[in-house]
Amino acid sequence: MKKLIAIIFISSLFSISAEAFFGKDVKAYFCNFQKGIFENPDLGKTGDPCMEGGPSKYKFYVGGKFKAKNEDECMEFIEEYADTAEMLRKYPTKDWMIGCDDNW
Numbered sequence: 018m019k020k021l022i023a024i025i026f027i028s029s030l031f032s033i034s035a036e037a038f039f040g041k042d043v044k045a046y047f048c049n050f051q052k053g054i055f056e057n058p059d060l061g062k063t064g065d066p067c068m069e070g071g072p073s074k075y076k077f078y079v080g081g082k083f084k085a086k087n088e089d090e091c092m093e094f095i096e097e098y099a100d101t102a103e104m105l106r107k108y109p110t111k112d113w114m115i116g117c118d119d120n121w
Contacts, residue, residue, distance in 0.1 A: 041119040042082040045095035049075045051112040070120025078121055091117035 048067035053075030054060060066073035079098065083091035095115045098104060 041085055043085055043088050043091045043117040043119045044078040044082055044121045045080045045091050045098070045117050046076050046078045046115065046121075047095075047099070047108050048073075048077075048114050048116070049112055050114045067114055067116070070118055072121060076118075078118075083117070085119060088117055 050067045053066040053073065057063070057066070057075075063069075063073075066075045072078070080091075080094055083094070095117065099108065099113075099115045
């Protein structure tokens with residue numbers, strides 16, 4: 018029993034580490050959650066277009082790619098990029114959200 022628990026523990030550690038090192042690149046995005054969630058008649062069929070991975074008509078990607086193990090850098094980039102006066106006017110936080118996605 019102890020061997021089984023040890024194997025499960027070690028394999029879970031490896032899978033977490035493998036994702037960090039071999040995971041897909043991530044890209045920063047803006048997503049119009051107001052239209053994509055609250056005004057989307059197909060929400061029940063399509064799911065949340067901002068949180069589900071991959072492109073949608075409510076989401077667009079900005080900047081370059083970041084390695085999966087550097088997802089924090091991606092978030093720092095999009096937070097700084099979105100926090101400028103021009104971006105706040107163009108993409109107000111009451112309608113738009115930001116994030117990083119590995120399924121683009």
